Amino acid sequence: MAATDATREAVSVDLATVTVRALNQRLHDASAPGSFRVLNPGGQHSIAAGLDATHAVEIDGHVGYYCAGMNQHATVRIAGNCGVGVAENMMSGTVVVEGSASQSAAATARGGLLVVHGDASARCAISLKGADVVVRGSVGHMSAFMAQRGNLVVCGDAGDALGDSLYEARLYVRGSVAALGADCVEKEMLPEHIAQVRELLERSDIAGVLPEDFRRYGSARRLYNFHVDNLGSY
Amino acid sequence: MCGIAGLYSKTPAFQARLGSDLSAMLEQLAFRGPDSAGVAFYRDPAPFGSSKVSLFSDDPGYDWEGLHVELEVEFAEASEPSIRASHATFVIAADAGDAQSWLAVRHPELRLMSAGGTIEIYKEAGPPAAFVKRFALAEIAGTHALGHTRMATESRVTTQHSHPFSTGLDLCLVHNGSLSNHNRLRRVLMREGIQFQTDNDTEVAAGYLTWKLREGASLEQALESCMDDLDGFYTFAVGTADGFAVLRDPIACKPAVMAETDEWVAMASEYRAIAVLPGAPDATMWEPEPGHVYSWGHAVVA
Numbered sequence: 001m002a003a004t005d006a007t008r009e010a011v012s013v014d015l016a017t018v019t020v021r022a023l024n025q026r027l028h029d030a031s032a033p034g035s036f037r038v039l040n041p042g043g044q045h046s047i048a049a050g051l052d053a054t055h056a057v058e059i060d061g062h063v064g065y066y067c068a069g070m071n072q073h074a075t076v077r078i079a080g081n082c083g084v085g086v087a088e089n090m091m092s093g094t095v096v097v098e099g100s101a102s103q104s105a106a107a108t109a110r111g112g113l114l115v116v117h118g119d120a121s122a123r124c125a126i127s128l129k130g131a132d133v134v135v136r137g138s139v140g141h142m143s144a145f146m147a148q149r150g151n152l153v154v155c156g157d158a159g160d161a162l163g164d165s166l167y168e169a170r171l172y173v174r175g176s177v178a179a180l181g182a183d184c185v186e187k188e189m190l191p192e193h194i195a196q197v198r199e200l201l202e203r204s205d206i207a208g209v210l211p212e213d214f215r216r217y218g219s220a221r222r223l224y225n226f227h228v229d230n231l232g233s234y
Numbered sequence: 235m236c237g238i239a240g241l242y243s244k245t246p247a248f249q250a251r252l253g254s255d256l257s258a259m260l261e262q263l264a265f266r267g268p269d270s271a272g273v274a275f276y277r278d279p280a281p282f283g284s285s286k287v288s289l290f291s292d293d294p295g296y297d298w299e300g301l302h303v304e305l306e307v308e309f310a311e312a313s314e315p316s317i318r319a320s321h322a323t324f325v326i327a328a329d330a331g332d333a334q335s336w337l338a339v340r341h342p343e344l345r346l347m348s349a350g351g352t353i354e355i356y357k358e359a360g361p362p363a364a365f366v367k368r369f370a371l372a373e374i375a376g377t378h379a380l381g382h383t384r385m386a387t388e389s390r391v392t393t394q395h396s397h398p399f400s401t402g403l404d405l406c407l408v409h410n411g412s413l414s415n416h417n418r419l420r421r422v423l424m425r426e427g428i429q430f431q432t433d434n435d436t437e438v439a440a441g442y443l444t445w446k447l448r449e450g451a452s453l454e455q456a457l458e459s460c461m462d463d464l465d466g467f468y469t470f471a472v473g474t475a476d477g478f479a480v481l482r483d484p485i486a487c488k489p490a491v492m493a494e495t496d497e498w499v500a501m502a503s504e505y506r507a508i509a510v511l512p513g514a515p516d517a518t519m520w521e522p523e524p525g526h527v528y529s530w531g532h533a534v535v536a
Contacts (some may be wrong), residue, residue: 063516
């Protein structure tokens with residue numbers, strides 16, 4: 001779907017006059033995929049949560065908690081910043097944040113792509129279960145904590161305890177890492193990893209960043225099963 | 235969950251609308267804290283040599299005029315009471331410490347909410363929207379203000395348990411979060427001579443700051459030592475005569491967002507409380523980093 005066409009035909013919903021519940025109900029009830037433009041979001045919570053159709057939703061401004069949570073199939077673009085938990089538990093589709101995201105972006109997300117063009121704060125991609133998360137800026141502490149599957153690409157820096165208690169998610173960081181969490185180690189960037197970062201950056205419309213500049217981090221797999229020698233690391 | 239708001243005027247024109255804008259912020263934060271609400275306004279400095287006190291009485295028919303007469307007899311000069319609902323503010327021609335001591339001895343039935351040169355604290359149990367109306371906050375002008383909406387977690391819902399808590403002259407604290415070592419810390423502070431009115435955890439944090447400042451720490455040092463001595467979750471906002479300071483616990487359990495325009499600096503638990511301010515969509519916005527002291531004002535954190 002061409003973005004320009006989608007914008008031209010978009011149905012406008014003004015949250016200064018319509019409740020978030022009414023907006024979401026309309027998005028859930030729409031019988032055919034459509035384009036929607038949400039005006040005056042004003043930091044309200046749960047905007048465009050629970051979508052299950054190939055809608056294109058553009059939000060003009062800053063949103064509160066859990067925006068585009070549980071998303072399936074839809075493309076949600078936020079022209080502003082996000083509160084806690086944007087795209088939490090996303091299943092598929094694409095969520096793009098033009099500003100910065102607060103804590104727990106893409107928490108437990110199983111599929112789809114979250115792109116944050118600014119920074120994401122603490123616990124980005126916490127417990128990630130298969131989605132792709134691309135952050136143009138930096139991420140805060142405890143990012144990818146217990147992440148199980150999927151990819152986190154950070155073009156800036158990562159805060160303390162990156163990838164603590166990590167399972168099989170892949171973490172790519174271009175800048176510095178304040179500290180790695182328990183059982184998270186640096187791993188070699190093989191050609192397949194460079195190709196994966198390139199593909200994710202392209203899908204995220206992020207130019208001017210070289211995939212070769214990233215380092216890869218993953219699980220050392222020492223904490224998978226309880227062992228008394230590791231007691232201090234659990 | 236609780237809601238915090240801080241608002242600082244950068245222009246004289248904005249000072250005039252401080253009360254109405256802070257009221258709008260509190261109403262947005264009511265869902266985070268429906269139990270009670272409170273504010274600290276910094277405004278109308280008392281003349282040199284005088285001090286300002288705000289007092290609370292749970293008696294709706296309290297004789298504030300009578301108290302005014304007594305204050306004039308004792309201190310030669312005292313302003314007419316500025317009465318807002320259950321609270322009254324006086325400017326007294328005396329050192330704040332002397333005024334406080336006299337009030338504590340002669341009027342133990344009153345609660346001292348704040349003392350200093352510019353601070354006025356008003357707080358009350360009940361829904362924030364009703365509080366804003368009852369105290370006519372929208373008409374109050376000032377240089378800066380803090381506000382709080384409370385969802386009680388560990389102690390009762392009363393006026394005294396509401397925020398802000400005074401932490402010394404022209405200082406106050408609002409808190410979103412909960413502290414787990416407040417009982418032990420309260421006993422330590424009581425041995426140091428710090429007095430408490432309630433069993434509330436935030437009052438212990440306020441008493442802790444009072445103690446640290448009394449022992450010679452700067453406000454920044456006092457806030458930084460919170461990270462060593464307080465166990466729990468917190469976003470703190472501390473009001474000072476010149477501005478305010480913000481600290482989030484290093485784990486960052488509790489939210490905060492800050493924004494700035496040419497007219498104002500604001501902090502709030504959530505953006506929706508900032509969205510109601512003029513020019514908010516174009517404000518510079520950021521999330522304060524955990525474990526880092528932020529401050530606004532002139533040499534507030536020296």
